[in-house]
Amino acid sequence: MAHSAPAKQKVVIVGAGPVGSLAALYAAARGDEVEVYELRGDLRDPATIPLNFTKSINLALSERGITAMKQSHRDELIDRVLADSIPMSGRMIHGRTDGKLWEAAQAYDVHGRAINAVDRGTLNNAFLDELEQTPNVQLFFNHKLVGADFRNNRAWFERRSPGASPYDKATEVEVSFDLLIGADGAHSASRYHMMKFARVDYSQEYIDTLWCEFRIPPSSDQQEFRISPNHLHIWPGKEHMFIAIPSADRSFTCTLFAPADHYGSLSAASHPEKALIEFFDTNFPGVCPDLITPEALHEQFTANQHLPLISLKCNPHHYDASVVVVGDAAHAVLPFYGQGLNAGLEDIRTLFEILDRYGVYDDSNGPTSPESRRDARRRALQAYTDQRAADTHAINDLSKQNFLEMRWGVKSPLYRLRKSVEETLTRYVPELGWQTQYTRVSFSNQRYSEVVQAVRRQGQLLGMGLGAAALLASVTTVLVGVLCWRRRPTTAGMVSPWAALRNVWREVRRTLL
Template sequence: MLTEKKDVAIAGAGLVGTLLGIYLKKKNYKVTIFDRSADIRKVKFSGRSINLAMSTRGWNALDRVGIGDAIRKIAIPMDKRAIHLKDGSLTFQPYGINGEAIYSISRSGLNRLMVDLAEKEGVNFEFNQKIWDVNLDTATLYIGENEHGPFEQKTFDMVLGADGAFSRIRHRMQRQNRFDYSQYFLNIGYKELTIPPNADGSHKIDPNSFHIWPRGEFMLIALSNDDGSFTCTLFMPFEGENSFEKIHTEEKLNVFFNEYFSDTKDLIPNLQHDYFTNPTSSLVTMQCYPWTYKDKVALIGDSAHAIVPFYGQGMNAGFEDITALSDLLDKFPDDIQMVFEKYQAIRKPNADAIAELSYRNFIEMSTKTADADFLLQKKIEAWFTKLHPEKWLPLYDRVTFSLNPYEDALAIGDSQKMVMDEVMKLPNIHENWQTAEVENYILELLRKNKTDI
């Protein structure tokens, strides 16, 4: 417990900022969260969201402060992928080897609930407050209507930047000497579409599946909401043959969907309205270092490590930042600079690892989920894991259904890929995969690699 009550400002009232506020309030900090936008509970969401996929790391962070059960009430379990092939056929791919599920949650619904929960803990929110700069040495925020002032100055013991991929707190830190920063935009954008509920409020398709229409360079996904609707996201290149640039009329949109997503004709009745009304958003990976400045300022979540959404780990990784920071605050309550230094040293390698894994997973979702060899490989991994759980845990399970470090998951996943590449070369593997010969071959490869995976 703190020997002195500290006054902390958090920039950003999103998911990471609000959960961080709850954690700090429970440690007896005075917490004020500033956000440049209006109170999310009083505004209509913007139509540029991708539904969240809560998994083990996220639930762990929520349960540690006793709010997991409140959030489970608005979460829908998804224990499998539903793969919609171009010919209209449907196949299923289970997620966890033991039936585990990820959970679909509306971003706006979760954010609203978490602001309510944070307020109940005593966290103070200041909405419509635009932070333009911060004095790193004094933890002073400069707040005003525009970046040229006039400014209201507010000084705190600490400032924590949870203000997203285009963070103003990080923008100030970037002006330091020897501050590393990079951002990389995919040539893939995304647009939100909606599958409305049936007239009786039920879901039109299976709510307990993560629905994917994989089409190579582009794909459609759909995640269920608790009102019977689905939030769909169309991922597609900005330019090229099948792209947002080319599909710019209702006629071209209809032709495109009839060719590639014909089974959605009756699912998305407002396709034209959604496509031409909702914005086309970009996808960015952002990396930087250091994340902290002395004992005054720290970055957390997307402000420190924005990633693309294809592993469903952005929010989960941000929540895990909070648990790591919280553990260090418990260990060194009166040495914030030590806390900050250890926090960034622990989390930076893991943030880089999940960024790489997320980038790679677009290929898996958009292309490999429709590939027979890939689906067989997943079956072989699950089968071998049940035979030798001490020797193998599939990469997806390691990332999504465990608390193992992302850094380890990336390294072990690369080792597993080398093994499986050899296994898939075996003659007649599609007919004879569930055999002692295949089992012994995998064991031999593991011994040869001398890798504990």
């Protein structure tokens, strides 16, 4: 007797950014009827204003994000995105010593692997073009999620016509679904409505740092990059830093990160342009006027918004069998590890792997009833939260820690020593499986929580090794001293060398035990 095909699920996705778009491709590939609702207008339209009022922020695409995209089996999509990306093989640290400018490259990886600078608009356009060609996906722009009932699987959206006045009455649309995936960013409406049903532990933090965007144009004569295009450029400072990421048009998208009071004092100065130029000359030597003219620097500082940085955690990431939040809606992270996009895309790969594992799409044993499928989905979403919450909390913490490393640690001799030792172990003793934290995060698909554990173990071993080396050096020094003492007559009042050695050993035992 032939089995009938299982009823298709209806999946509603809120948010048409890269994470929501990838979720739509995964669901569509499994036969779901997919509807994508986006608050803004079509992101491919140059007139559409991004929610943060900036258009040129570059993104870092690394192994996790690429792996997640590959598993959508859309080769043309991946080729298009990577063709327009720029590989960055490491950091380029900038500074000035004794009046002379210098720069020092720090490779990300001993094997020469690179992360990819990707334009946000290029990425969005590639995804939306792909979705538009997928027959079981529908796109709805200018739709705002205003209500949801996750017990009865209903959602309500306000639909506004493009260009409509805020005072015009919006049309409300009711939508039913089997599963709603919230991919609508840090200020997620999906999460807000989910928290009315689920007991969600939620924390949100704004760090005392604002960011402002700048631009280094290409050279005026040859239209070439003004500085190396294959590095992420950093001008570090104790409290602030300036970074530059290459763009396909041979410019650099730059970001100033600084405490809020720095922005306030610069804006309130009696001569703001002069104060800004002096601030840059003191803290970010070589930027102005060499790369950005004083006029352009002041214009961009004044015109571009000074925006906050938010990080958030929540647990669980789902409610029952009906809703799950992904990407920044579940775990907005600070940008200092370049993992916001990658973690969000990895969410989708992980989510659908678990849905597959729990048989949500498995019809090999006959027809799947809506009830059995809902039960499988409920168990799968719980498993997803159990696994993913730990990982997203881990990358949230790692991103905070990397801010300190980027703005100050990269210049520290201790940081350079540890990096050198770890890279030497990776290169020459590969059987140890030793990898730097950055390599594990950016060039592998190892779970973030496992990265933290592995790096902690490596740190303990490295500390023990360096401690043993220091102890050996100390003991050697003492023994050499003993030999020298034995050749000299003992002077009254001097401590016997053997007594000194016993004291040293006693102190070592006390420290170790």
